[in-house]
Amino acid sequence: MSDEDDLEDFDADQDDLEKEEDERETEEWEDYRKEGEDLSEEWLPTPLTEDMMKEGLSLLCKTGNGLAHAYVKLEVKERDLTDIYLLRSYIHLRYVDVSENHLTDLSPLNFLTHLLWLKADGNHLRSARLNELPYLQVASFAYNQITDTEGISHPRLGSLDLKGNRIRMVTGLDPQKLISLHTLELRGNQIETTLGINLPKLKNLFLEIKDTGPKTR
Secondary structure: HHHHHHOOOOOOOOOOOHOOOHHHHHHHHHHHHHHHHOOHHHOOOOOOOOHHHHHHHEEEEEEEEOOOOEEEEOOOOOOOEEEOHHHHOOOOEEEEEEEOOOOOOOOOHOOOOOOEEEOOOOOOOOOOOOOOOOOOOEEEOOOOOOOOOOOOOOOOEEEEEEEOOOOOOOOOOOOOOOOOOOOOOOOOOOOOOOOOOOOOOOOEOOOOOOOOOOOOO
């Protein structure tokens, strides 16, 4: 069975990874984020290392023509990471959890063209922008410092979680590119309008409209 066959069989709604520790109390996350902001200047550079990779890799699967094997799942949560440059070399990864670190840049993930599932909650990201990843189906960037929704254009993305960020307006969500997006989570932001949300397959939209105060008469 080829890589593409394996990827086609992936069911985002049923995947156990999406269920694992998927929900945390909002109050706990807010405390975590505030604490991180207070201590941000004290962090030492902590790059992802080969030793961390060895500890976090799992799920051995066939790759390519089925004659080779590689680990396709990586979990490196709560490692105080500031740099994941090393991931550029692990092109077979399909499931990546880098949540609860100090990351400000996810660009090494652009090299993971087989990526199916991404969780980057509780970092210090200011953007969720990535190159178009053809197989990405589940992406979570909850509780970061993201200010916009630009640069999200993955054609098979079905579930996008951006709750607990600093988004005021939804822009850049192209309905011609996000043709599979059925669930969009935007609660805990500062959104003032639903303008910019026009997605053909959207079934589940979670958001709170910010109260802009009393209207003048």
